[in-house]
Amino acid sequence: MEWNSGPVRRWFVNLPPQLQYSEVRFRHGDDAEWAAPAFNDDDWKVTGVWDLPARAGIVWVRFRVRMGPDAKEPVPAGIMVATVRAYEIYWDGMKLGSSGVPAESLEAEVAGNVDELFSLPSGMHGPGEHVVAIRSSSFRCGFPAPKSGFRFLVDSPMVLQQKALREAFVPTLASGALFMTGLASLIMWLLAVRRLTLLLLCGVCLAGATMQAIQAFRWFYHYPADWHFPALTAMTVLMQAQALMTVAVVAVHFEMPRRRWLLVALVPAFATIAWLSPQRYNVAGVWVLATGLGVSFFCAAWAAWRKRLGAWPVVIGVAASAILLSLETDDYRANFFLKFLPVLLGLISALALQTHDERRKARAAALAAARLETELLRKSLQPHFLLNTLAALTEIVEQDPQSAVKLINDMSDEFRSLSRISAEKLIPLSQELELCRAHLRVMNVRLRRTWHLETVGADESRMVPPALFLTLIENGLVYQRAHGDTIFRLAEQSDGDEVRYTFTSPGETKVAAGRKAGGTGLRYVKARLEESFPGQWALEQGAVEGGWETVIRWKPDSREGGRS
Amino acid sequence: MKLVVIEDEPLVAQRVARFCREIIGGELESLHSAASFDEAGAWLAENSVDVALLDLNLEGQDGMELLRRSVASSFHTIIVSANTDRALEAFEFGVIDFVPKPFTRERLAQALERVRRPGTRAASAARSLAVKKSGRVEIVPVDDVLYAQGAGNYSELVLRSGRRELHDKTLEKLEAILPEEFERIHKSYLVRMSEVKALHAAEGSHYEAELKNGVRVPIGRTRYKEIREKLQ
Numbered sequence: 001m002e003w004n005s006g007p008v009r010r011w012f013v014n015l016p017p018q019l020q021y022s023e024v025r026f027r028h029g030d031d032a033e034w035a036a037p038a039f040n041d042d043d044w045k046v047t048g049v050w051d052l053p054a055r056a057g058i059v060w061v062r063f064r065v066r067m068g069p070d071a072k073e074p075v076p077a078g079i080m081v082a083t084v085r086a087y088e089i090y091w092d093g094m095k096l097g098s099s100g101v102p103a104e105s106l107e108a109e110v111a112g113n114v115d116e117l118f119s120l121p122s123g124m125h126g127p128g129e130h131v132v133a134i135r136s137s138s139f140r141c142g143f144p145a146p147k148s149g150f151r152f153l154v155d156s157p158m159v160l161q162q163k164a165l166r167e168a169f170v171p172t173l174a175s176g177a178l179f180m181t182g183l184a185s186l187i188m189w190l191l192a193v194r195r196l197t198l199l200l201l202c203g204v205c206l207a208g209a210t211m212q213a214i215q216a217f218r219w220f221y222h223y224p225a226d227w228h229f230p231a232l233t234a235m236t237v238l239m240q241a242q243a244l245m246t247v248a249v250v251a252v253h254f255e256m257p258r259r260r261w262l263l264v265a266l267v268p269a270f271a272t273i274a275w276l277s278p279q280r281y282n283v284a285g286v287w288v289l290a291t292g293l294g295v296s297f298f299c300a301a302w303a304a305w306r307k308r309l310g311a312w313p314v315v316i317g318v319a320a321s322a323i324l325l326s327l328e329t330d331d332y333r334a335n336f337f338l339k340f341l342p343v344l345l346g347l348i349s350a351l352a353l354q355t356h357d358e359r360r361k362a363r364a365a366a367l368a369a370a371r372l373e374t375e376l377l378r379k380s381l382q383p384h385f386l387l388n389t390l391a392a393l394t395e396i397v398e399q400d401p402q403s404a405v406k407l408i409n410d411m412s413d414e415f416r417s418l419s420r421i422s423a424e425k426l427i428p429l430s431q432e433l434e435l436c437r438a439h440l441r442v443m444n445v446r447l448r449r450t451w452h453l454e455t456v457g458a459d460e461s462r463m464v465p466p467a468l469f470l471t472l473i474e475n476g477l478v479y480q481r482a483h484g485d486t487i488f489r490l491a492e493q494s495d496g497d498e499v500r501y502t503f504t505s506p507g508e509t510k511v512a513a514g515r516k517a518g519g520t521g522l523r524y525v526k527a528r529l530e531e532s533f534p535g536q537w538a539l540e541q542g543a544v545e546g547g548w549e550t551v552i553r554w555k556p557d558s559r560e561g562g563r564s
Numbered sequence: 565m566k567l568v569v570i571e572d573e574p575l576v577a578q579r580v581a582r583f584c585r586e587i588i589g590g591e592l593e594s595l596h597s598a599a600s601f602d603e604a605g606a607w608l609a610e611n612s613v614d615v616a617l618l619d620l621n622l623e624g625q626d627g628m629e630l631l632r633r634s635v636a637s638s639f640h641t642i643i644v645s646a647n648t649d650r651a652l653e654a655f656e657f658g659v660i661d662f663v664p665k666p667f668t669r670e671r672l673a674q675a676l677e678r679v680r681r682p683g684t685r686a687a688s689a690a691r692s693l694a695v696k697k698s699g700r701v702e703i704v705p706v707d708d709v710l711y712a713q714g715a716g717n718y719s720e721l722v723l724r725s726g727r728r729e730l731h732d733k734t735l736e737k738l739e740a741i742l743p744e745e746f747e748r749i750h751k752s753y754l755v756r757m758s759e760v761k762a763l764h765a766a767e768g769s770h771y772e773a774e775l776k777n778g779v780r781v782p783i784g785r786t787r788y789k790e791i792r793e794k795l796q
Contacts, residue, residue: 383646384621388573388665390665391579392573392576448574
């Protein structure tokens, strides 16, 4: 006879040293004699505690418990049994009690409670060998489990109570923590940022919280055996949902390509994995969770490879969770919260980093916008422009007062245009052209020239950054020496999602090197384009016959409203 | 008096020319207008000029380069510009005046007055002199100059190192832009007075100033008394 071997040990991490359990034997059939301690069961089949046949009529199980003489330990006067089987339990031939009524059919069987405590009458738990016999049937053992079994533990009632409480402690803690995290994510989603990942994180947490609440519930309210398999099924389904949403958070957060297909494919994958796994719910859950962590790790590693912000915390979190899971592969629920915590921390860190990055970018964008507005005003209201214009004006006032009034009106037009657009990010092309023409009128009086701006195919309702073409005109006046042809040309072409402007300044280039650099003016143009069409624009320029050509292309963003 | 107006805005050029004619009147010998320094170059090569009224966009390299070329020339430079923030820099290079735009006739008259009246100094003294050297313009710090010797239409700058540099301006024009420390002790000598160690009276009413480095420079007979008083 073997002692303390096989699956018996599984349940008793701290098996009291003075207690030993023999191997377990079973037999189909029903005979009251089988409860007797002296009965010879040598010809019975030796089996694991969890390898008893399921849904197969009445089965008797016999094994022995050997108690040591050590009186210092608390007296092992209690028995804890956990099973969905209906049973009667005998100790040295005496019936200790029963849970439900075992029977030959589902209809006749009466379900007991999953967890029961029995106490050993005094005088029956002394040192020596004791025989335990259990008469049971297992019609409450649900599909697809082909086998069933029970937990059996002899110890002092105090220790057994503590064991039940310890079983409840971690899932209770987990349920509360996950529920609060889920709720916080939901509130963030509702009130702060409508981001899908927050909603998915809420889903992950609430699924986990519910799963853990079901697990904890068993230890606080002993429920009947009928409930057990539905509860296990619900927990496994919640586990699958949680694993799926974890992958979804990672894939959506890091914007994996084809993430929708990945997630759709995972639903049947999880179901198949649960089906193929050893047919016990606890292990199926481990397999599902392991698959979820594996796919999440793949997604996070891809994100880290693509240098996505916050990818590393997720990689590390998922890896840590996978390692913890691999240490305990026979039950996903055991210390579930500790196993899942690293993933959760990784995901929350990634979300926090993203929020931080967005705030930083928003601040930088606001700052850049303010700087561009200042630059626009400074460029046009710059003292030199005003002083030079006033110098010309003083002469006209003395020579030709009527022209002076006209110049003042032209200047006013330009400044009115400027004040209208200075705070805008994009303005209709019509306003931009108005500004350009007002500027040219002022310059024509000052320089005694006749410059014009001609447009070809221009859609005047299209939105453009303010003072974009005005700046190109100013650069043209500075860098080009025009003789005959004094017409600036602006041609617009648009095909599909791209708009293209070709701007030509007339005249030969004074200094080719300086022209290409374009000074502060060109820097302003580029900054404006980047502000309104980040990464979606291009500027090319070069000398052409009779002038200097600047070609600007961009893809109008539908959000900004390509049209007014 | 011969003037050249370099101004790319026709209205302003017209205004400068008009005021100059009104201010200088009959003394005006010639007035040439050009839109740019390059455009004026050809005319300057053929004609002598007393004053250039120069509109400079002093922002950036090009403006400073033009300023150097102008102040290195034989004529005086009056800057007429809206870039008032660069006025000090222009003076340090040796312009005779800086007229900010927009300007009145009185302000332009004041600038021209500095050129017309002999012995009038620039509104602010130069701190460096631009000299033309094999086609390039080099900058010589005024602090390095011991004295200048007139040589007809140009001058020779004698530096502390003993080196000599030719300057296109006459001694009169140099005197107008150099600090007051430089004294005209002889019709051909402009000397930094703090460098004078002793005065010597030689026979035949020959007077000489001995500089700290031992070099002796002649003193004009009519100026000796005045110089001696200044040194005491």
